Amino acid sequence: MTTPATTPLDLPDRYDAAATEPTIYQQWLDAGLFSAHAERSRRVGGDRDPFTIVIPPPNVTAVLHMGHGLDDSAQDLLIRWRRMAGDEALWVPGTDHAGIATQNVVERLLATEGKTRFDVGRAAFVTRTEEFVRETGGVILEQLKAIGASCDWDRTAYTLSPELSRAVREAFVRLHEAGLVYRGHRVIHWCPRCLTSLSDEEAEFEDTAGRLYHISYPVADDPTRTVTVATTRPETMLGDVAVAVHPDDERYRDLVGRQVRLPIADVLIPVIADAYTDPAFGTGVVKITPAHDANDFEVGKRHGLAMPVILDATGHMAEGAEAVGRVPAELLGMERMAAREWIVRRLEAEGRLGKVEPHQHAVRHCYRCATVVEPRLSDQWFVRMEPLARPALQGLRDGALRILPERHEAVYVHWLENIRDWNISRQLWWGHRIPVWYCDGCGGTPIVSRTDVTACPDCQGPVRQDEDVLDTWFSSWLWPISTLGWPDKDAPDLEAFYPTDVLVSGPDILFFWIARMVMAGYFFVGEAPFHTVYLHGIVRDTQHRKMSKSLGNGIDPLDVVRLYGADALRYTVIAGMGLGVDVMLDPDDLEKSFATGRNFATKLWNIGRFLLGNVGAEPVRPLAEIPAAALTRADRWILDRLDVAIAECDAALGPARPAGGRWTEAERYVGLRLNDYAESARRFVWNELADWYVESTKARLQGGADAEDREVARAVSVHVFDGALRLLHPMMPFITEALWQKLPGRAAGEFLCVARWPERRREVPAGGGEFERVRAVVSAVRQVRSDYNLAPGRTIDVRVVPAAGARDVLEGEAALIGRLARCELTVASDAGPEAAAHVLLAGGDEVVVPLAGLVDLEKECQRLRTELAQLEKQLGALTARLGNESFVARAPAAVVEAERQKAVEWEARRAQLHEKVTALCGA
């Protein structure tokens, strides 16, 4: 190894992410760079636009997985971008107490001790859970630091904190005061394992292969007749109170009003007519079980039917209210699936079982434990959603709110337009206790209160609080307002930072969380909580399966950080993050999955090592002080390319906020193309800065032949590398910060993290400029070298015959071309007679590589003839198009003009090629 272990600037020859990243992160923290200052917000008289993101709060007991890695990388990118752009950037971190999820975890812990939560009791269980959260919770927030998340940790929130709990109570009470919270008695989704009710969203459909059982019920007053019902759930039949047919169904019209005998339970139930029945499905007769099916419940209400309960909370057979005598003794206490088997066998024995068909249907499952949900009749608290949905819909239509990708807007609208009331009570112990108290003494109306109630206001007697807790999402939907200080009306953060800006999330919680936040924002504060919803894709494995713990196909982001660094992780996921497109990673090959990011980080490091090492520590001259004439063609080119890169990155990231407060049609779906941003920045750094500018500047920086020119090269090099680091910083914060701080002229305590986002020096004119000519000649020579297998070390003679007006450029850059292409370049007036390889460039320059003994004239002619034939074909098509009157008349003038110009160029090139072929190869 000839390279010294370290350069004078102390840049190791291999970037050590593991050693660098924690140090840098600590520097940012120590400097307080992530802390937002409310008073700087323009909304309260400051001079900065606020830019706020609230993190989708992970479950407090969660550990970081790749989904977070993606989600939080995107958020950090946006926050860092805006921070650099001069906004007062606030990223609010925090966690969610996650009612069912956390309770389940602690219950599993108790189970290892052979106990249930009922053994320890409510108070002790809650204490135990609090301890568990205190000990193990919040790990994920520490892990976020490892990936560089620039959250304002002083504002870390927790849905079950006293502050946020106060917001939850306030919200409940206000909704109640507005008549939007009510107690409802109806069939809801019940998880017999979690022992709680669930909202519609929490009871997820899953296609399941079931069976459709046909059961015949004898008609009571006609022993010769039976009616056959079809059901997927025979175990519920003991709760039947009727069978229903469609009012217009001729087959059963005469039976309506008569009775049938319910097998096994042996009770008489009526045949009723109800339009709910679909005559085309099954037999056209449906059994009605109001206590165990939401639809049947509605039918039961319409017909004033009894609602016998035959399953208990745990999903075991029981005789509840109005069901006494219906369930045979052997069945009592039997689990529902076993009961199904038992009943089917019994029906078969009694000759009541008809055909049993395989039946594919959607069955609801608990979203936390995947247990089949049991519809259950019970009393729950509900939120009337329709009034809340209206402004949320209007906000989207008005452009106060946009959702990217666009297609999700339709999903959002459809859900809100068909919104159903929200069951917010959970029969859990972990969560916000519902702020309702009952007085058993006087039995008056329930007391809904912001503060704890200790005695009945009417009779002074004892009161008891509602046993239930609120749905976890009832605290989550307040997140953008509660974390900023609501319900304090004059909370400084609320005034300075609300509404927030972008909400970043996967599409899976659009209904659970995002749409509800919008509703809460409008209802409680009167404004949408953010103007942009950015929905990214899901992380999947190579078989396109969602990464999950149970499948064991997950990737631990911390493994990736340890192996390749946070920057590599971030770059990889962001470069792969098309708008709304899933990101595919291979959990079995981290090397391959993250090579993109790791390779790019290494490249960047090496550019830095070279440039910083050769530029030295002396401050460079400001670009503005360098006369234009002192800039080389390469200098001008790379400065232009930087401007192009800045323009492309700005365009890809898009408008930070709607210019006029509302999204206009023109800008509504623009921006947040994170992968485009990544690609533009990468292309500039790698394919332009490293491949061309650094290569072409080596001699100027190292040679020292011309001290004045070296200063120019130093200044331009530092300027463009600085620009590159700024462009990359939101995506790769650590390595860019490490390099940036070593740029010459940096004072101690300066941070890229808060340096200004780059701005273009000028509009970049169209056309490649003179340096493009240099690049084309170099590429042509390299191609010839490769075609003829010339050893890289061998310097060859090359002649170039310039196009009209290009002589100065080529003569001026002959030395540079010679270095880049390893050749002795002479500018000639004609190609010369001997055997040589010829490349005719698009700009009209001709590169001639005489290679005595190597060049095969036949081959050269073949190549040139092929090229000529191809060009003639294309030119023919172009000429035909231009000769087409319809085209000329109907195509936009600019298009026609462009085609004309192209035709002129092609014709010139054709002539040149033709001449070359004639001269070289004869007719």
Next chain:
RNA sequence: GGGCGAAUAGCUCAGUUGGUUAGAGCGCCUGCCUUACACGCAGGAUGCCGGGGGUUCGAGUCCCUCUUCGCCCACCA
């Protein structure tokens, strides 16, 4: 059952309102340890843009249809 989306190089995906010879990363092939980088450099190959039909001067892009896949929603037991 309803709605939405996707189908482009071996793989993952770009391709903006129709307008040059359809691009990138990874992979692959050839040659190189050229004193920043082999996690690299230089060069290269690979596409009936899912099938069919239509609109248009012009279609990967718009319309219809078929096929395949995916997602969301849904009270047919």
